[in-house]
Amino acid sequence: MKIKNVLKGAVFGIFAVSGAAHAAHVTLNALFMAQAAYSEDDIRNMTADFKAANPGIDVNVELVPYEALHDKIVLSQSANGYDVVLYDVIWPAEFAQYNLLEDVTNRIDEKTREAVLKGAWTTVEYDGKYYGMPWIADTKFLFYNKDMLKKAGFDTPPTTWEELAAQAKAIKDKGIVDYPLVWSWSQSEAAICDYTTILSAMGGKFLDADGKPAFNEGGGLKALQYMVGTLDDGITNPNSREYAEEDVRRVFSSGQAAFALNWGYMYNLANDPAESQVAGHVGIVPAPGEAGISQASAVNGSMGLGIPSKSTHKEEAWKYIKFLTSEKVQNKYARLSLPIWKASYSDPDVIKGQEPFVNAAKTSLAVMAPRPTMAAYQEASAVLQEALQNAMLGTSTPADALDEAAKTIADMQ
């Protein structure tokens, strides 16, 4: 009898153990980018926190460059893919068309909807449906080197693009730095983000009311003319044409530029003595506006977390997403990427030590301009990227380059 009980216990024990092992066997594969916003360490630490809180779930974190992110999401659809993916604000239209992401509208309650910034929701929303949770609320800010501005006799940073060019010119003429301005204008999405920022400041539109390209006139044309003008005047670092965000940070942090347009993550990194030689002299303001048109300008560079429709662990994936996007976690890791939650912007723990960053964000996040919503965005963007490069490299005038791009994109539609 006793032996029987022992046996029984053993059998139960084995079942219990194997049951536990079974529960612990869920492994999520999550795809992130290794560029701007949260650092690799941040993402890995958040994930470690999640695993500690959820012993049944294991997470493999995969980081790829931004440039590879879109293709990876698309390519991984077929089998053995990811359970959680980070995606850019410009992709939901395309992903919805091919049914790549799970519709999670029903999982998001009214309270959450109210508590998150409006601009952040546009990241994951398409056609009235939600395809995930926003995670990174970000835009391009104007960074400036306080020391250099002071040396050139400027007390305040510029508030219009004209003023920016004038200050840069003065800084160059005084010999403070060779090329006061640095941007991420390589043939990539980063250049489109800079262009969108200036375009929105100058009152431009990507598409007109009928959805036809309109960036080749008005503010869109003026924006590119402005960009090319700063190159011609020698105030923009000519290498900007091959820079991505991280190159901009390197150049600015090594004291070779007075101004830089970049994502919010650069603020704390450029102020970190281990990473930067200009730590303590870094100022941040919203990207300038244009007299009579706008006070400030910004591009919607937010990103969201979604569940690929082929994932077999959707519940666990959603748990992980909810954890990463929770107010608590976002407030804890708010140095490189600001939270999506309205309340965070008045949370003393978030603000502390980075008041200028949060203040700039309050203005910028409210004026974020979208890039066009279209299923063929990837291709349209590639066409526009090439047009920008042609103009910036002088192989074409801004007007000709944009006219041609507009024609190509119109044909595509």
Added chain:
Amino acid sequence: MPPSLAKKIAIYLGAALLALVIALPVLWLFIMSISSSTHLTTLPLQWWPDSPTLENYRSLLIYAENSPSQSFLYAIRNSIIIALAATGLSICAAIPAAYSFSRLPGPGRKNLLYAVIAIFMLPPVALVLPLYTVMSALGLLNTHVALIIVYCSILLPFATWLLKSNFDTIPGDLDEAPIIDGANRLQAIWYVILPIARPALGAAVMMSVLLSWDEFFYGLLFTNDIRSKTITVAIADLAAGRVADYGLISAAGILAAVPPVVLAFFMQKTLVSGLASGSVKG
């Protein structure tokens, strides 16, 4: 006829130039790999770090979960498994095929050989789309198996070609004799041909391993994460992302180059003789 002094000087100058051209880029890669990233972004550039550090190597080689070392070490493991399996599979099929082409020529089979060579020359973009859809339908994407199978399309024609031209240089009487004595073809290949063709076999194995270690295109498209990502893809991800850490990227590059470079140095003679015999005959 002793060379003139002028010629001697020219030879040594040429040799020195060649040595510099080959060594300098790799040397610089090594120096970057033992430098800290702030040192590498200080201007003007210094050619030697104040305090050389092995920190970059340490952070890649000492395994820690969910860290760069995890993706790196898994990538090395994946590349080794895939390279060895694809090479083994290809060589096993290439040996009898090469023997058949070399010893038992016949109508149609010569054209087949040309077709095989032509397949080796096909750009991967011509095959990748159907391969992708098939692998996806079979659920093999992001597994070692997918890349092992696909790499055979590169290795097999190459190995067959190389071995065939080497078998051609072995006198036919050598393996005809045992066959007349009653041995079968496979025995003749195993006991007669392969021992003689050992250098060429070595070259075929080595070139196959190098080719699979080097492969990037299929690796990029058919893998997603540490379960199957190969070393070339891992390096490309590292190099294109947060490019801030030049030292770490360099260390990863050096480490990824060690296995093939060691292998190639170790089998230098075999490599050269194999290449030569493969190319002389064409």
Added chain:
Amino acid sequence: MISHRKTVTAWLLLTPMIVMILGVSGYPLIKTIYFSMTGAKLVAPDLTDSWVWFHNYVRALSSANFREAIWHTTYFAVISVGAEVVIGVMVALLLNEVFVGRTLLRAMLILPLALPTVVNAMMWRLIYNPDFGALNALLVQLGLLDAYRSWLGDPATALDMVIIADVWKNFPLVALIALAALQTVPKDLYEAATLDGAGMWNRFWRITLPAIMGPLSVALVLRTIEAFKVFDIIYVMTRGGPASSTKTVSFYVYQEAFAYMRVGSGASYALIVVLISACLIASYMYLIRKHGEA
């Protein structure tokens, strides 16, 4: 009877290879041809199939961007292979002489050859970095360059800089093959020619080059075909920029099929590349054969 058995054996021995090649190359090639005449999409390709005949090809050939990509690829292939052959032969001639350190130098040739292409590309990208790269620092410190400049960001130099990286990695292959061929040339041929009063140049054209021409042509063919497939070095170094000046056909096909998801038209681009490669291969083969007969 015996001949019949031999035929059977021959085919039996070929079977594993034929099966594998049909599976991983034959079937995909045919499927690519099929895809190229449809409007297949990457996601669920079979659901979105629609037969479009040669529409994809017409579109491909009328695309200025694609023609430009073909031109970039051709330029890359011709210049890099040309340089590899010239440098390779010069290095082989050097290593065929007797001098101290020859063995070491020959062993060093293995280094670029064995370095993975992706590592090579990454190494040169770091060297070309406009701000912190070694090339700018070296040239400026030596006084050969006035100020730092952009190498990969300037369409005028980007492709050439990629070519340099490619040549650095691949000239040793040509050198090793040429060297092996050189060592089969009998020394007395040179001595006889010298006695006849032939100069160095003359001897090179009359004796050396004909002797190594065979293996060299094969190396040339191999390298040209490889160069026409170029993808990884571009992917790592420039991703096709600046202003698409380094976008090659393989990169173009990759983008069409995997970024824009148009498998059908991607397949038609790929097959046009195959056709160009085939022409190149055939013309080289013809040249070699002609050379062999002369």
